[in-house]
Amino acid sequence: xxxxxxxxxxxxxxxxxxxxxxxxxxxxxxxxxxxxxxxxxxxxxxxxxxxxxxxxxxxxxxxxxxxxxxxxxxxxxxxxxxxxxxxxxxxxxxxxxxxxxxxxxxxxxxxxxxxxxxxxxxxxxxxxxxxxxxxxxxxxxxxxxxxxxxxxxxxxxxxxxxxxxxxxxxxxxxxxxxxxxxxxxxxxxxxxxxxxxxxxxxxxxxxxxxxxxxxxxxxxxxxxxxxxxxxxxxxxxxxxxxxxxxxxxxxxxxxxxxxxxxxxxxxxxxxxxxxxxxxxxxxxxxxxxxxxxxxx
Amino acid sequence: xxxxxxxxxxxxxxxxxxxxxxxxxxxxxxxxxxxxxxxxxxxxxxxxxxxxxxxxxxxxxxxxxxxxxxxxxxxxxxxxxxxxxxxxxxxxxxxxxxxxxxxxxxxxxxxxxxxxxxxxxxxxxxxxxxxxxxxxxxxxxxxxxxxxxxxxxxxxxxxxxxxxxxxxxxxxxxxxxxxxxxxxxxxxxxxxxxxxxxxxxxxxxxxxxxxxxxxxxxxxxxxxxxxxxxxxxxxxxxxxxxxxxxxxxxxxxxxxxxxxxxxxxxxxxxxxxxxxxxxxxxxxxxxxxxxxxxx
Numbered sequence: 001x002x003x004x005x006x007x008x009x010x011x012x013x014x015x016x017x018x019x020x021x022x023x024x025x026x027x028x029x030x031x032x033x034x035x036x037x038x039x040x041x042x043x044x045x046x047x048x049x050x051x052x053x054x055x056x057x058x059x060x061x062x063x064x065x066x067x068x069x070x071x072x073x074x075x076x077x078x079x080x081x082x083x084x085x086x087x088x089x090x091x092x093x094x095x096x097x098x099x100x101x102x103x104x105x106x107x108x109x110x111x112x113x114x115x116x117x118x119x120x121x122x123x124x125x126x127x128x129x130x131x132x133x134x135x136x137x138x139x140x141x142x143x144x145x146x147x148x149x150x151x152x153x154x155x156x157x158x159x160x161x162x163x164x165x166x167x168x169x170x171x172x173x174x175x176x177x178x179x180x181x182x183x184x185x186x187x188x189x190x191x192x193x194x195x196x197x198x199x200x201x202x203x204x205x206x207x208x209x210x211x212x213x214x215x216x217x218x219x220x221x222x223x224x225x226x227x228x229x230x231x232x233x234x235x236x237x238x239x240x241x242x243x244x245x246x247x248x249x250x251x252x253x254x255x256x257x258x259x260x261x262x263x264x265x266x267x268x269x270x271x272x273x274x275x276x277x278x279x280x281x282x283x284x285x286x287x288x289x290x291x292x293x294x295x296x
Numbered sequence: 297x298x299x300x301x302x303x304x305x306x307x308x309x310x311x312x313x314x315x316x317x318x319x320x321x322x323x324x325x326x327x328x329x330x331x332x333x334x335x336x337x338x339x340x341x342x343x344x345x346x347x348x349x350x351x352x353x354x355x356x357x358x359x360x361x362x363x364x365x366x367x368x369x370x371x372x373x374x375x376x377x378x379x380x381x382x383x384x385x386x387x388x389x390x391x392x393x394x395x396x397x398x399x400x401x402x403x404x405x406x407x408x409x410x411x412x413x414x415x416x417x418x419x420x421x422x423x424x425x426x427x428x429x430x431x432x433x434x435x436x437x438x439x440x441x442x443x444x445x446x447x448x449x450x451x452x453x454x455x456x457x458x459x460x461x462x463x464x465x466x467x468x469x470x471x472x473x474x475x476x477x478x479x480x481x482x483x484x485x486x487x488x489x490x491x492x493x494x495x496x497x498x499x500x501x502x503x504x505x506x507x508x509x510x511x512x513x514x515x516x517x518x519x520x521x522x523x524x525x526x527x528x529x530x531x532x533x534x535x536x537x538x539x540x541x542x543x544x545x546x547x548x549x550x551x552x553x554x555x556x557x558x559x560x561x562x563x564x565x566x567x568x569x570x571x572x573x574x575x576x577x578x579x580x581x582x583x584x585x586x587x588x589x590x591x
Contacts, residue, residue, distance in 0.1 A: 006491070006492065007400075007492065008402070010396075010492040010493060011396050011400055011402050013392070014392035014393055014395065014396040014496075015392070015393045015396050015397065015408065017389045017393070018389050018390060018392075018393035018463055018467065019393070019408060021389065021456070021459065021460040021463060022411070022412065022415065022460060022463050022464070024460070025423075025427060025456075025457055025460035025461060026415055026418055026423065026460060026461060026463075026464070027411070028426070028430070029423035029426035029427050029430065030418055030422070030423055030426075032423075032426035032429075032430070033422060033423060033425075033426055036426065086321075089317075090317075090318070090321065093314055093317070093318065094318075097311075097314060099314070099315075099318065104322075105318050105321075105322060107577050108322045108325055108326060109321060109322070109325065110573075110577070110580075111325055111326075111329065111570075111573070112325060114517055114569045114570070114572075114573045114580075115329075115521070115566055115569065116520070116521035116522075116523065116538075116539045116542075116565060116566075116569075117521065117523070117539075118521075118523050118539040118540075118542050118543055118546075118565070119521075119539075119542070119562055119565055119566050121546075122332075122542065122546055122558070122562050123328045123329070123332060123562070124328075125546065126328070126331070126332070126335070126347075126559075127328060129347075132343055132344065132345070132347050133347065134327075134328065134331060134347050134348070137346055137347050137348060138348075168324065168325070171321070172325075200310070225417065225419065228419070229419050229421055232421055232524075233421075233523075233524065236524070237523070237543060237546075251421050251422070254422075254425075255421075255424075255425070255524075258425045259425075259528075264425060264429065267425060268425065268426075271422050271425070274422070275422065
């Protein structure tokens with residue numbers, strides 16, 4: 001009996017601090033996001049008025065929301081596709097081919113992942129600078145002294161410039177992840193495939209890809225979550241949504257509404273939409289990719 | 297060799313192409329990073345004109361300016377304090393919790409395990425606004441009661457928020473390891489008369505060292521590089537952390553052009569993470585496959 005009491009005490013002592021912190025700083029704020037989305041609230045004053053779904057209906061008639069929505073989807077699609085392909089190809093090369101300096105390449109490719117997003121944003125601001133930027137001065141070798149390209153200043157171009165920075169940041173991370181699961185594919189499979197005359201490319205599609213498919217499926221969810229997240233961090237530090245909202249994304253729009261315009265309720269409604277959207281998208285992707293797993 | 301010939305295509309050509317691709321990607325990653333280092337020792341006047349020119353001399357003054365005039369020294373100290381505190385809190389809180397959640401049966405265990413798992417999908421950037429408002433409310437209350445605020449503009453509270461938001465990932469990673477251990481370790485210790493606490497601290501935790509190192513590495517990078525929460529919860533100039541200070545430098549650079557200082561500041565922010573990475577890169581990329589998450 002005494003022992004039992006001791007055990008309960010030990011358990012309580014160990015988990016309570018973690019649970020308390022988790023409730024205060026994660027669970028309550030998450031519930032707050034949903035709750036506040038139904039209030040009209042300026043923030044610093046105490047008067048909140050319950051408005052039900054009004055914030056949401058305002059949201060759906062606001063072109064700025066659609067702009068952020070559109071940009072986010074564009075980023076999710078392009079960044080996921082390009083990063084995915086590059087990461088997969090480089091992972092296959094580094095784990096299947098005999099490469100001199102294999103370790104060196106792996107180390108270098110992962111570097112962007114350890115840098116702060118602020119650092120990456122500053123680096124890309126230097127690259128994209130219209131007058132003294134690395135990119136324009138490199139391009140002037142080919143196009144001469146034509147008008148400088150405004151990588152971050154052009155309404156149309158800016159979102160693609162952000163895309164490139166995000167891909168630059170993400171490739172190494174996913175590559176290392178795919179390499180790890182490719183290392184588990186037994187060599188004997190490749191050997192027998194080679195004996196039957198399968199070339200590199202067909203080996204990749206008939207052995208590597210099916211066998212790392214589970215891992216790929218998990219990373220697809222990561223792609224959605226982290227692209228929504230990273231695009232916010234990147235845009236906030238690099239363009240702050242500009243010029244004129246042309247590069248605003250889900251969460252940067254939310255942050256802007258909450259702080260700059262002090263409409264917290266409205267901002268949280270955006271948060272709820274993003275929440276639901278990302279879960280729905282992850283669910284759909286999961287369902288779509290599940291069928292294909294039967295292939296092997 | 298025979299294998300390659302069967303592939304069709306010239307094996308040498310394929311190899312050359314592969315190396316070209318690898319080198320191309322390596323160059324696009326290394327050149328911008330190296331350029332920042334080079335730019336950090338250039339004089340301000342050297343920034344007008346071709347950015348590809350090499351520096352005329354070693355202008356170390358940039359670092360002195362960044363450190364003193366742009367307050368990067370002060371910010372560095374703040375970052376060190378916050379990161380160290382957050383890591384210490386995280387380890388002290390997460391280790392016992394992960395151990396108990398993984399290896400003891402008690403009421404509510406399943407619920408908490410599920411909730412912490414669900415926490416993996418709660419993105420900090422969604423909840424930063426409610427956290428800010430909660431702390432702000434707390435401050436308003438304290439100001440009324442005692443006349444002085446506490447929660448906002450407090451490095452310790454920031455560290456606490458960091459630790460709390462890192463809990464799901466850390467517990468997930470650590471309890472994964474604890475679950476893989478055999479029961480025998482504890483049973484042997486109990487037979488020897490060791491208590492629960494003693495067993496955890498002296499027997500189990502030492503075994504978990506590699507996982508703990510992984511946890512520290514990942515969270516060090518996350519805390520050191522984080523800027524949204526820091527920017528939101530610390531508004532006083534003298535309390536900023538390094539990435540936020542760097543953002544200020546970036547903004548200031550647009551009006552009063554101080555390129556040298558900016559790039560010196562960049563080097564100051566990146567260098568600690570780069571050095572750490574060079575020392576532990578193997579551990580880090582291995583740990584990633586173990587943790588899997590965090591993007």
